[in-house]
Amino acid sequence: MEPVIKSFLDTDLYKITMHAAVHKNFPDAIVSYNFTNRTPEKKLTNEALDWLRSQIELLGELRFSKDEIEYLKEAVPYLPQEYFQFIQDFKLSPKDQVVIIVEDDNKLDLKVNGKWQDTILYEIPLLALISEAYFRFVDTDWNLDGQVEKIQDKAKRLIDAKIPFSEFGTRRRRSFEVQELIVKSITSYTETLPANEKGLFLGTSNVLFAKEFNVKPIGTVAHEWMMGIASITDDYRSANKDSLKYWVDTFGPEHAGLALTDTFGTDDFLKYFIPPYSDCYTGVRQDSGDPLLYAEKIANHYYNKLGLEKFSKVICFSDSLDVDKAILYKKKADEVGLKSIFGIGTNFTNDFKRLSDGSKSEPLNIVIKICEANGNPSVKISDNLGKNTGDPATVERVKRELGYTERDWEGGDESHRW
Numbered sequence: 001m002e003p004v005i006k007s008f009l010d011t012d013l014y015k016i017t018m019h020a021a022v023h024k025n026f027p028d029a030i031v032s033y034n035f036t037n038r039t040p041e042k043k044l045t046n047e048a049l050d051w052l053r054s055q056i057e058l059l060g061e062l063r064f065s066k067d068e069i070e071y072l073k074e075a076v077p078y079l080p081q082e083y084f085q086f087i088q089d090f091k092l093s094p095k096d097q098v099v100i101i102v103e104d105d106n107k108l109d110l111k112v113n114g115k116w117q118d119t120i121l122y123e124i125p126l127l128a129l130i131s132e133a134y135f136r137f138v139d140t141d142w143n144l145d146g147q148v149e150k151i152q153d154k155a156k157r158l159i160d161a162k163i164p165f166s167e168f169g170t171r172r173r174r175s176f177e178v179q180e181l182i183v184k185s186i187t188s189y190t191e192t193l194p195a196n197e198k199g200l201f202l203g204t205s206n207v208l209f210a211k212e213f214n215v216k217p218i219g220t221v222a223h224e225w226m227m228g229i230a231s232i233t234d235d236y237r238s239a240n241k242d243s244l245k246y247w248v249d250t251f252g253p254e255h256a257g258l259a260l261t262d263t264f265g266t267d268d269f270l271k272y273f274i275p276p277y278s279d280c281y282t283g284v285r286q287d288s289g290d291p292l293l294y295a296e297k298i299a300n301h302y303y304n305k306l307g308l309e310k311f312s313k314v315i316c317f318s319d320s321l322d323v324d325k326a327i328l329y330k331k332k333a334d335e336v337g338l339k340s341i342f343g344i345g346t347n348f349t350n351d352f353k354r355l356s357d358g359s360k361s362e363p364l365n366i367v368i369k370i371c372e373a374n375g376n377p378s379v380k381i382s383d384n385l386g387k388n389t390g391d392p393a394t395v396e397r398v399k400r401e402l403g404y405t406e407r408d409w410e411g412g413d414e415s416h417r418w
Helices: 013-025 046-061 066-075 081-089 116-137 147-160 176-190 207-213 223-233 239-251 266-272 291-305 323-336 392-402
Strands: 030-037 098-102 108-115 165-167 201-204 258-260 283-286 314-317 339-344 366-373
Touching: 013 081, 013 116, 013 207, 013 223, 013 239, 030 116, 046 098, 046 116, 066 081, 066 207, 108 116, 116 223, 116 366, 147 176, 147 323, 165 176, 176 201, 176 207, 201 207, 223 239, 223 258, 223 366, 239 266, 266 291, 283 291, 291 314, 291 323, 314 323, 323 339
Parallel strands: 165 201, 165 339, 258 283, 283 314, 314 339
Antiparallel strands: 030 108, 030 366, 098 108
16 A cells, blocks of 8 residues: 655654654653544544554654755754754654554544654644545545635735735645645745745645745644643643743754743743743744734733833734634734734645535544643643643643633634634
8 A cells, every 4th residue: 555644754843843852851751642533423434444544554664764854954953963863763653552443333533652752743644644534535525626726816815915824734634635736836826926925925834845845844832742741740830831941942042933822721821921931932823712812912911011022023823724814813913013924724735615516525623632641641721612622630620720711712613613
């Protein structure tokens, strides 16, 4: 069988940076991951499951090539030198690390277990493969017709609105072929534009396609980093501060990138997001809750509490975006004095209509989250109730410890958000 995932670089950049940080700081930590399908009515057939099992087994044959390591040294030079040594012999062992459970009604459950540094690279390829299995064998009422025109129209609308954007769609792409076509189409379109407009396409989170199409790989960190550290230390009051410190110490203050604020609620994060950390990070990434209220909160923190100059910091919107939302959120960011950038994922790589009736062919809404580290449950209590994950007792304990206030918002139904 031909593998779909042919390279470790076929992942999001933040998995590479976190892999390096985990290797340096927590090389012996033991973790577990759980799969969740937020669209449980969408199930794989036996044929799809057989294909998926074979594709997961093939992940064990992946290796970092010399050319790929050299590319990382050039494109992500702030990765620690010891990481480049480590990945020369790195490999996955799916037979030992991945457990696939299929219940009688073909409900898929999937778990990953092992050392954090040995298993962190599973998440993105596993999600991509599950999505591709569904749209290869179950929902086949679609084709690639019109995808180039659709994505180039989206790119044009974003550029006409002067919106800096990147492609973030690896995890829930319809297929490898689709994402490759999308990045190629955006790149070929923006190449025809004047330099000031061409530069509005910032790049892609997918490291392999960044390499292939000579664009910048985009990304910093995911919730997994904060969740893992909190579990390892079992200290949620210090988890945000500890996560910031480990990250800056690993990559240097000049390469801290964007801070992800909502793992245990943004309010708690901002208590510790003060100098020197607020100075190191170029800005923040919004990934849950009401984006408009979030922009106001962040602007107030930067400009009223910390006294920084307006438009000196960045806000990256990355939660279930489409073009219309990006235009709305940019207007808000401009109003409150934040430089805005946008990471658009599933709306780029899994936006299809059914051939039979023209209705929307909805993506899977699937996630893989760290659920345990060193024997302690891993939880997330984000700015949106629908995104809270993990052991319920631990979630309640952390809420009490941090004084977390429950919030929901009108657009927060996770079953139809991508």
